[in-house]
Amino acid sequence: xxxxxxxxxxxxxxxxxIEEKKRLDGRQTYDYRKxxxxxxxxxxxxxxxxxxxxxxxxxxxxxxxxxxxxPNEGIMFFNIELSPMASPGFExxxxxxxxxxxxxxxxxxxxxxxxIDTESLCVVSGEKVWQIRVDVHTLxxxxxxxxxxxxxxxTALCHFRRPDVSTQGQEVTVVSQQQHSRWCLIHLFSADLxxxxxxxxxxxxxxxxxxVMDGLLVIAMNKxxxxxxxxxxxxxxxxxxxxxxxxxxxxVKVSEITELISEALLNDRKARKAxxxxxxxxxxxxxxxxxxxxxxxxxxxxxxxxxANGIIQKGEAAPQTVPSPVLPVxxxxxxxxxxxxxxxLEEDDEDDYEEEKNDNNVVEISDSEEEDVVILNPEVPxxxx
Amino acid sequence: MFSTVKERVGEVLLPGDEFxxxxxxxxxxxxxxxxxxxxxxPGLRRCGDRLVVCKSGVLRHKEPNVFWIDSQQRRYVxxxxxxxxxxxxxxxxxxxKVDFGGSEQASLSYLAFEGATKxxxxxxxxxxxxxxxxxxxxxxxxPELVCIDSSGRANGMGVFGTGGLLFRVSLGLxxxxxxxxxxxxSDLEHLFPCELVVGMNGRIWVKSAxxxxxxxxxxxxxxxxxxxxxxxxxLFRKVQQGxx
Numbered sequence: 001x002x003x004x005x006x007x008x009x010x011x012x013x014x015x016x017x018i019e020e021k022k023r024l025d026g027r028q029t030y031d032y033r034k035x036x037x038x039x040x041x042x043x044x045x046x047x048x049x050x051x052x053x054x055x056x057x058x059x060x061x062x063x064x065x066x067x068x069x070x071p072n073e074g075i076m077f078f079n080i081e082l083s084p085m086a087s088p089g090f091e092x093x094x095x096x097x098x099x100x101x102x103x104x105x106x107x108x109x110x111x112x113x114x115x116i117d118t119e120s121l122c123v124v125s126g127e128k129v130w131q132i133r134v135d136v137h138t139l140x141x142x143x144x145x146x147x148x149x150x151x152x153x154x155t156a157l158c159h160f161r162r163p164d165v166s167t168q169g170q171e172v173t174v175v176s177q178q179q180h181s182r183w184c185l186i187h188l189f190s191a192d193l194x195x196x197x198x199x200x201x202x203x204x205x206x207x208x209x210x211x212v213m214d215g216l217l218v219i220a221m222n223k224x225x226x227x228x229x230x231x232x233x234x235x236x237x238x239x240x241x242x243x244x245x246x247x248x249x250x251x252v253k254v255s256e257i258t259e260l261i262s263e264a265l266l267n268d269r270k271a272r273k274a275x276x277x278x279x280x281x282x283x284x285x286x287x288x289x290x291x292x293x294x295x296x297x298x299x300x301x302x303x304x305x306x307x308a309n310g311i312i313q314k315g316e317a318a319p320q321t322v323p324s325p326v327l328p329v330x331x332x333x334x335x336x337x338x339x340x341x342x343x344x345l346e347e348d349d350e351d352d353y354e355e356e357k358n359d360n361n362v363v364e365i366s367d368s369e370e371e372d373v374v375i376l377n378p379e380v381p382x383x384x385x
Numbered sequence: 386m387f388s389t390v391k392e393r394v395g396e397v398l399l400p401g402d403e404f405x406x407x408x409x410x411x412x413x414x415x416x417x418x419x420x421x422x423x424x425x426x427p428g429l430r431r432c433g434d435r436l437v438v439c440k441s442g443v444l445r446h447k448e449p450n451v452f453w454i455d456s457q458q459r460r461y462v463x464x465x466x467x468x469x470x471x472x473x474x475x476x477x478x479x480x481x482k483v484d485f486g487g488s489e490q491a492s493l494s495y496l497a498f499e500g501a502t503k504x505x506x507x508x509x510x511x512x513x514x515x516x517x518x519x520x521x522x523x524x525x526x527x528p529e530l531v532c533i534d535s536s537g538r539a540n541g542m543g544v545f546g547t548g549g550l551l552f553r554v555s556l557g558l559x560x561x562x563x564x565x566x567x568x569x570x571s572d573l574e575h576l577f578p579c580e581l582v583v584g585m586n587g588r589i590w591v592k593s594a595x596x597x598x599x600x601x602x603x604x605x606x607x608x609x610x611x612x613x614x615x616x617x618x619x620l621f622r623k624v625q626q627g628x629x
Binding site: 004005006007008009010011012013016017020022024025026332333335343 | 472474484486500505507508510512513514538540541545547548549550551590596597599600603604
């Protein structure tokens with residue numbers, strides 16, 4: 001199925017709003033949306049909500065033979081699935097351009113950062129190593145899938161418990177999953193997603209903003225503020241100081257997001273130790289994951305006072321709002337002001353008609369369902385409330 | 386059966402619930418039997434001599450005998466006579482292809498505008514918004530839109546001007562906004578002066594004096610979906626006080 005096309009009016013409005021540094025949901029230009037992390041029953045299953053964008057990551061592992069060139073190292077495999085659940089434009093099974101791009105970016109970020117020590121995945125050198133597989137499923141696309149996917153992948157990896165193995169000679173037996181040591185992730189990072197709309201930078205674009213952007217800059221950074229990877233796409237020309245500014249923002253965001261992830265992991269660990277049921281089956285009853293639940297929308301109101309005062313001071317009378325149907329001529333009802341004829345035709349009839357309309361007394365019919373209608377003949381049209 | 390249905394007005398019903406006729410024990414020979422007619426609205430269907438609910442929602446009633454199920458839905462199914470906001474996606478020959486959020490795109494002939502003739506083509510570009518109503522909308526044919534009513538006048542329909550913001554809401558909110566005595570609309574009137582076009586396919590276009598005000602109105606309408614009347618009035622009042 002095709003995506004809903006972006007209309008000209010939306011595009012113009014978004015660009016105008018971005019020029020005035022206003023975003024659709026009232027955020028500042030460098031603000032992230034609210035990030036919510038929750039875990040499933042199994043170890044290694046994690047849901048991440050970035051505003052309305054939702055992804056799920058699942059980590060699994062398997063014992064396999066290592067690669068010929070690297071007999072001491074384990075294997076990591078990443079996969080992002082763009083499911084049709086996320087957006088009508090995504091098709092199941094087909095490798096779209098976006099899916100290839102996201103897969104490559106995620107793989108590059110996670111591999112280059114060396115967040116997992118692959119040598120520790122080795123069981124028997126040259127024969128058996130762990131293959132860790134991270135599957136990220138997109139559940140809802142509201143922009144910035146890359147960030148959500150990377151946060152989910154890292155958190156799921158942190159949450160995951162690898163089973164212990166005991167080797168006796170040539171035999172390798174896998175011990176159950178509960179008892180073993182948890183590996184610690186050396187690095188956590190955040191991929192900072194920025195977009196430029198003709199020299200304006202926005203962090204964490206939502207889906208509408210993603211449609212109007214010219215280009216994208218992704219910075220992956222770990223908590224030690226080392227840049228793991230930078231990628232710029234879209235063919236935009238970035239100034240040096242813009243790239244520096246972006247990396248500074250990424251540094252700030254990394255610490256915030258790392259803190260959030262560690263807090264979420266800690267809470268989950270406490271809940272599991274306390275023996276309480278956890279996982280997403282429980283979350284439904286607690287209303288943490290429900291389809292129809294919506295958070296209260298905060299409304300951006302900081303500028304409203306100045307704007308409203310400005311409008312009042314200008315002293316123009318407010319435009320008329322005509323809420324109920326208006327009868328310019330008996331037999332014809334008009335709701336709204338109608339449009340100006342934009343065809344640029346010169347017709348003599350037009351001018352005469354306009355004057356005629358103004359002369360008629362405007363008859364307003366109230367919304368009540370009573371049979372008798374009181375006809376008003378006002379000299380001056382009613383002022384709006 | 387009328388009484389059994391009327392009893393359950395205001396209750397939440399699920400698909401599969403049914404109302405059946407109960408045969409009278411004694412049929413009087415002298416008193417004439419009144420024939421009761423029940424008009425089924427959306428969500429109710431007649432199956433033989435039973436009334437079956439096919440959507441989940443609240444049962445509503447309007448005098449004298451109309452019943453329907455009020456349900457929350459975001460997916461729009463086209464119906465004849467409804468006016469919607471569509472986005473022009475293609476111009477092929479004499480027709481425009483318009484996307485309205487349904488399963489296929491509707492066609493809009495360029496002659497279906499007020500005052501249009503073969504020589505005077507309407508000024509419609511790709512990506513423009515149009516406010517039109519359905520002429521043909523059933524599941525067997527391609528939906529067709531027109532921008533004039535039966536007498537040939539525009540009646541408020543046609544291409545949109547520049548400016549303004551388009552956003553999506555659920556169909557329930559749209560019906561509430563278009564109801565004759567809409568509380569939401571009257572609350573909104575007390576805020577800022579604005580131009581509002583409401584399409585029955587869940588799309589709303591709003592234009593106000595400044596970008597900030599337009600954004601505020603859009604956000605308020607989107608959040609009004611899930612608020613009770615009291616919460617909504619509180620929020621509107623807060624915004625009003627913030628402004629003045």
